Amino acid sequence: MxxxxxxxxxxxxxxxxxxxxxxGYKTFKEFQESGEGIATNILANRLARLQESGIVMTEPDxxxxxxxxxxxxxxxxxxxxxxxxxxxxxxxxxxxxxxCEVMQHMEANRAAxxxxxxxxxxxxxxxxxxxxxxxxxxxxxxxxxxxxxxSKGETE
Amino acid sequence: MxxxxxxxxxxxxxxxxxxxxxxGYKTFKEFQESGEGIATNILANRLARLQESGIVMTEPDxxxxxxxxxxxxxxxxxxxxxxxxxxxxxxxxxxxxxxCEVMQHMEANRAAxxxxxxxxxxxxxxxxxxxxxxxxxxxxxxxxxxxxxxSKGETE
DNA sequence: AAATAAAACTTGCAAATTGCAAGTTTTATT
DNA sequence: AATAAAACTTGCAATTTGCAAGTTTTATTT
Numbered sequence: 165m166x167x168x169x170x171x172x173x174x175x176x177x178x179x180x181x182x183x184x185x186x187x188g189y190k191t192f193k194e195f196q197e198s199g200e201g202i203a204t205n206i207l208a209n210r211l212a213r214l215q216e217s218g219i220v221m222t223e224p225d226x227x228x229x230x231x232x233x234x235x236x237x238x239x240x241x242x243x244x245x246x247x248x249x250x251x252x253x254x255x256x257x258x259x260x261x262x263x264c265e266v267m268q269h270m271e272a273n274r275a276a277x278x279x280x281x282x283x284x285x286x287x288x289x290x291x292x293x294x295x296x297x298x299x300x301x302x303x304x305x306x307x308x309x310x311x312x313x314x315s316k317g318e319t320e
Numbered sequence: 321m322x323x324x325x326x327x328x329x330x331x332x333x334x335x336x337x338x339x340x341x342x343x344g345y346k347t348f349k350e351f352q353e354s355g356e357g358i359a360t361n362i363l364a365n366r367l368a369r370l371q372e373s374g375i376v377m378t379e380p381d382x383x384x385x386x387x388x389x390x391x392x393x394x395x396x397x398x399x400x401x402x403x404x405x406x407x408x409x410x411x412x413x414x415x416x417x418x419x420c421e422v423m424q425h426m427e428a429n430r431a432a433x434x435x436x437x438x439x440x441x442x443x444x445x446x447x448x449x450x451x452x453x454x455x456x457x458x459x460x461x462x463x464x465x466x467x468x469x470x471s472k473g474e475t476e
Numbered sequence: 477a478a479a480t481a482a483a484a485c486t487t488g489c490a491a492a493t494t495g496c497a498a499g500t501t502t503t504a505t506t
Numbered sequence: 507a508a509t510a511a512a513a514c515t516t517g518c519a520a521t522t523t524g525c526a527a528g529t530t531t532t533a534t535t536t
Contacts, residue, residue, distance in 0.1 A: 165338060166356060168410040173331040175494095182321060192513050200322060203495050208514055218413075230503045230512045239413045246409055249401040254324040257374075257395045331523095348484050359524050364485055386483045386532045 171217045176202050176210050178250075181219065181240065185247055185281060188292030190233045199296070219243070241285045244278045261297040327373045332358050332366050334406075337375065337396065341403055341437060344448030346389045355452070375399070397441045400434045417453040 172178045179200060183189040189198065195207055202210075211234060214220035219240040225231035236243075248270060254260050255267040270277050281293055328334045335356060339345040345354065351363055358366075367390060370376040375396040381387035392399075404426060410416050411423040426433050437449055 165407060165410045165414075165416070166335065167414045167416070168406065169331055169334055171414075173329070173334065175325055175329040178325055178329065179322065193511085196513090201495095203497095204514070205496090205516080206494065209494095228504070228512085232513070242413065243409055245405040246402060249405050250324065251321060253399055253402055254321045257398065258321075258323045258327075260321070260323070349482085352484090357524095359526095360485070361487080361525090362523065384483085384533070388484070 171214070171219065174210070176200075176206060177214060178247075180207075180210055180214065181236070181243060182247055182251075184220070184234060184236050185241065185244060185285075186251075186293040187296060188290060190235065191231055192234070195234075214240075236285060241282055244281045245274075248274060248278055248281075262294075263297070266294070327370070327375065330366070332356075332362060333370060334403075336363075336366055336370065337392070337399060338403055338407075340376070340390060340392050341397065341400060341441075342407075342449040343452060344446060346391065347387055348390070351390075370396075392441060397438055400437045401430075404430060404434055404437075418450075419453070422450070 172181065179202075180195060183195060183198060187198075189195055192207065192211070195202065195211075196204060211220060215222065218237055220234055221237050223233050223235065225233055251262070252267065252271055255262045283289070284291065284293060328337065335358075336351060339351060339354060343354075345351055348360075348363065348367070351358065351367075352360060367376060371378065374393055376390055377393050379389050379391060381389055407418070408423060408427055411418050439445070440447065440449060
């Protein structure tokens with residue numbers, strides 16, 4: 165585990181993994197504009213390190229040669245259970261913007277949620293599992309759910 | 321989750337949490353000598369931060385006034401599922417010293433393992449759930465197991 | 477009772493890492 | 507042909523880390 169913490173034991177790496185895993189972020193630009201305020205040099209550095217450790221890979225956009233897609237590897241997507249438990253913990257113990265119903269659903273259907281996240285990864289389903297849950301309350305948000313359910317709410 | 325990563329989004333904090341959770345470490349000295357090579361100023365700083373964020377608390381040793389015991393709070397022990405998934409992931413995808421059978425047991429009995437870790441915390445059972453798995457191979461190690469099982473092996 | 481040792485920190489300082497602003501390069505678009 | 511976008515890179519100041527040595531308080535030893 166010591167090794168693992170050299171992989172993503174910093175302020176940003178796990179956030180990038182989460183953004184790829186459940187928010188559907190793919191490009192440098194998207195991470196940069198995600199609102200988390202990561203500097204571009206650090207972003208480039210973290211993406212490179214995640215590649216070196218085999219958690220992330222890149223592929224060129226066939227339609228736009230300027231663009232590079234970042235994508236989790238299998239090793240990366242296998243962090244889904246860790247990420248899920250972390251999201252659940254954070255929702256319970258920290259100020260978080262994630263709507264209560266979404267979290268309840270995730271807690272009650274852990275295995276199915278993990279499977280759905282993996283499925284979207286496998287099939288390159290571009291629909292993000294979770295939206296960014298911003299502070300613009302009251303907005304109805306459809307949340308990626310496993311079997312015909314939905315919720316409103318906000319915040320991560 | 322952004323907030324959470326300010327809590328333990330660094331090289332050491334999660335390691336300290338793991339050491340408290342499954343290795344039974346309690347004192348400054350034990351962390352210091354755990355072989356992970358954390359500098360004492362950083363150790364003091366991380367323990368203080370974990371206290372501030374309510375993940376760790378301290379209590380004086382009634383028998384030796386020099387000693388301070390560090391202990392996870394409820395918020396801290398509730399990180400057990402995250403830690404378990406991380407250990408499982410690390411064992412599968414990184415070089416790790418944890419014996420195969422131990423990991424198989426953890427994977428096959430996730431809920432029971434989490435419950436046992438919490439039980440030891442609740443009852444202040446001093447027996448660590450996992451030994452440090454050093455590189456002295458061949459040694460038989462009894463591993464904290466849920467229902468009459470045991471294993472040998474080594475490494476984290 | 478005095479000297480020594482342990483445990484838990486703290487301090488000073490050099491080295492490494494981060495964050496910010498401003499480039500650079502390559503590939504579209506207008 | 508000129509302009510714009512996307513993905514980085516560079517330079518530099520500010521913060522954080524790591525290392526070695528020191529301090530403080532409470533046991534233990536002699």
